[in-house]
Amino acid sequence: MIAEYIASPRGIACHVAERDGAILGFQALEWTDPGWAGANPLPADWALVATFVAIEGQGTGIGRRLFEATRQAAKASGVVMIDATIRRENAGGLAYYSRQGFVDYWSDDTVIAKRRTP
Numbered sequence: 001m002i003a004e005y006i007a008s009p010r011g012i013a014c015h016v017a018e019r020d021g022a023i024l025g026f027q028a029l030e031w032t033d034p035g036w037a038g039a040n041p042l043p044a045d046w047a048l049v050a051t052f053v054a055i056e057g058q059g060t061g062i063g064r065r066l067f068e069a070t071r072q073a074a075k076a077s078g079v080v081m082i083d084a085t086i087r088r089e090n091a092g093g094l095a096y097y098s099r100q101g102f103v104d105y106w107s108d109d110t111v112i113a114k115r116r117t118p
Helices: 002-006 062-077 091-099
Strands: 011-019 022-031 046-053 081-087 103-107 111-116
Touching: 011 062, 022 062, 046 062, 062 081, 081 091, 091 111
Parallel strands: 046 081
Antiparallel strands: 011 022, 022 046, 081 111, 103 111
């Protein structure tokens, strides 16, 4: 978790939601990898977002508040576009990002990529 999200070499921000000392969610934002040789390479001024909200925190507004903090960090850092690439079977994740204003722009057999401006 620390290497991939909190202290990522391309990291922009990582926000955590907690209640009574228990972590209920986090959201990380990082610059795209300029060396990415896989499918759907992205421009250098785009960022990638990753989100987790524990079951007991879902539906309580945690995700919305996390994204507002992430959006502000993206704007302050000069991010042009935010990408959220979600596994096709993750219906909750797909719905969450749609509610945050993300729109589909690319997909393959396993994932759907959504984007939005900060």
